[in-house]
Amino acid sequence: MFVKPVAGRTVRDPVKGTFLPEEGAEVAKSTFWDRRLRDGDVITIDVSAAAAKSTTAVKSTDAVAEKAAASTDAGSAS
Structure with missing residues (x-):
């Protein structure tokens, strides 16, 4: 189990x-940690929930960055 x-x-x-x-x-589950x-x-x-949240946040950030890059590329071509 993961403890903090x-x-x-x-x-x-x-x-x-x-x-x-x-x-x-x-840490290993034991009476001490209990x-x-x-x-x-x-x-x-x-x-596992924290890792899933982190992965989702990274994917979301990547999508925003890709969108921004695409709009910048389209704007510079004009």
Whole structure:
């Protein structure tokens, strides 16, 4: 599961011994992480939904850029 620390909290990964990065990390589901979730120290992030959103945003940006380039090309041909 992918977890991210709540703002203002630091959580040490018991396996790695390092602090969980602010952007979050993939961790193995365990009682430790279940407790961190229950205590409000971390939140889970659905990375598949975030990846889908990111892909959609990139496609949308590409389409806008292509449209702008096409209109610029048409305008310079006149």
